[in-house]
Amino acid sequence: MLVVDDDEGIRMRHPAVKVLYMSGYTDNAIIHRGVLMEGTAFLRKPYTVEALARKVKEVLDAR
Structure with missing residues (x-):
C-alpha cells in the first residue's frame, strides 16, 4: 500500500520542491480524487526508462 501526501x-x-507522481491510474482519475493539482507532473505506468528520463528532465527544467 502506498500512502501519498497530497500535492x-x-x-x-516545501514550495521549491519538484514533484513527479507515477501511478498505474490515469492522471484524470488521480486529479478527480483530489490527490494532485492540475498541472502537476505525472507519469503513467508502465513507462520506459526513456520516458522517465524525459519527464524527470522536464520537471527539473520547469520553473
Missing part, C-alpha cells in the same frame, strides 16, 4: 500539502511545506 498541495507538499507544496505548502
Whole structure:
C-alpha cells in the first residue's frame, strides 16, 4: 500500500520542491480524487526508462 501526501500539502511545506507522481491510474482519475493539482507532473505506468528520463528532465527544467 502506498500512502501519498497530497500535492498541495507538499507544496505548502516545501514550495521549491519538484514533484513527479507515477501511478498505474490515469492522471484524470488521480486529479478527480483530489490527490494532485492540475498541472502537476505525472507519469503513467508502465513507462520506459526513456520516458522517465524525459519527464524527470522536464520537471527539473520547469520553473
